[in-house]
């Protein structure tokens with residue numbers, strides 16, 4: 001005991017200033033509270049297993065002995081496929097040799113880009129609430145996250161005017177992530193054009209996390225880099241985890257002007273060298289022959305999205321219609337509980353796990369994130385239990 | 395695709411996955427009204443786009459021994475009626491579960507179900523191979539069903555997701 005507390009002290013004393021500024025993810029505490037009877041709507045990943053043809057391609061590549069490091073930029077064939085895909089979807093042209101890098105998921109992409117563009121004291125504007133990794137990535141790079149409150153009334157979109165108000169001489173970049181985790185919000189083309197205009201006038205870089213690009217329902221998807229004049233100032237982060245149900249493979253990519261990719265590569269080559277080759281081989285197959293699977297999964301998410309949305313509203317919670325990703329973000333303010341109390345009590349009393357909105361930022365307070373990437377029977381059972389719980393409170 | 399065909403397909407796909415999905419729920423899942431869904435289904439039932447609703451049963455769990463055979467049938471197609479006449483002769487037997495015209499070294503592939511191997515053997519030798527336009531048959535008895543109509547019968551995969559993740 002004495003020793004461990006001493007060790008703790010040592011560890012504390014040796015914690016860097018930067019790491020002290022970030023706190024562990026608020027999601028972790030739920031791991032200890034789980035029993036077998038729990039239905040989890042708290043998982044931020046697809047409930048599909050990776051489509052078989054993709055798994056099979058990876059198995060084949062292992063059989064053929066593809067077990068080595070790859071180019072720091074990623075295997076050329078994958079970069080070519082990514083380039084083709086971005087052209088097919090958005091008419092964008094990225095040079096696979098200089099303007100693309102394969103990363104260990106979008107997670108690494110976010111980290112690389114921040115370290116590549118941020119100096120101490122630089123400010124990066126982002127939404128509150130937002131994906132849990134954005135603030136730490138900026139903080140760990142020595143930068144300062146500047147949060148723009150967003151709310152249910154505006155369906156958690158980011159108003160250009162609010163961004164503009166927060167720009168000063170230290171502002172380096174705007175970081176956006178639509179479709180959004182945790183809210184499921186999607187920005188319209190008009191909304192993005194206004195942000196583009198702000199970026200242009202203030203000479204900002206825009207980091208656009210488009211990992212959910214394929215998971216949109218009944219609305220047009222706009223890629224930020226494809227807006228007029230934006231390719232030259234956008235770092236587009238894309239992935240495989242969500243569209244192809246490939247979270248465990250750890251592959252993603254960044255597409256950006258060559259100079260920025262070069263700088264990201266410098267960090268990447270020393271810290272990770274390359275994304276795992278199995279993941280890269282699998283990703284090639286995903287891009288070549290994965291479209292039908294994507295369509296099928298999107299269709300199935302859409303069915304479940306509508307059932308969950310209606311279910312939440314029937315329970316009496318207000319919820320805007322999420323048009324992307326696989327989350328509903330209902331308001332639980334009526335219950336009089338904080339989002340954390342709501343989640344904890346719902347878990348204890350009715351064995352349903354949802355994630356408290358405050359994990360994603362102050363403005364997420366009053367909401368909980370409910371993921372509908374789980375089976376239809378689970379969704380229905382969870383809604384029934386939530387209904388019971390909420391009716392005891394309102 | 396035309397919007398109407400697309401909504402219709404959407405409804406049919408849901409039913410194909412689970413024929414017991416109630417119209418109210420299909421309405422929620424697709425964003426259509428209950429009546430629209432009911433109309434689509436009624437129409438599809440009427441024009442036989444929906445052929446029938448049935449259940450996939452794993453009879454082996456009931457200890458009910460059923461024997462199934464896949465039979466390759468080589469025929470001599472006849473003028474005017476081609477394969478249709480012989481196919482009809484075959485599918486009219488109640489023990490015949492399915493009949494497909496296929497390309498390759500034989501013409502019809504049929505599935506036959508019976509209580510015992512003998513029963514199927516009798517059917518083949520007495521009923522099937524004695525038909526006029528049949529040149530020959532090859533019978534494969536089915537040993538184990540792994541997947542049927544898109545459903546894996548004894549899934550080996552578990553879902554190993556964490557209970558919570560960002």
Ligand SMILES: Cc1ncc(COP(=O)(O)O)c(C=O)c1O
Nearest residue numbers: 105106107131181239241252560
């Ligand atoms: C918005 C967002 N960005 C990035 C990630 C991380 O994705 P990857 O698996 O590609 O690292 C996630 C995963 O939950 C996410 O929701």
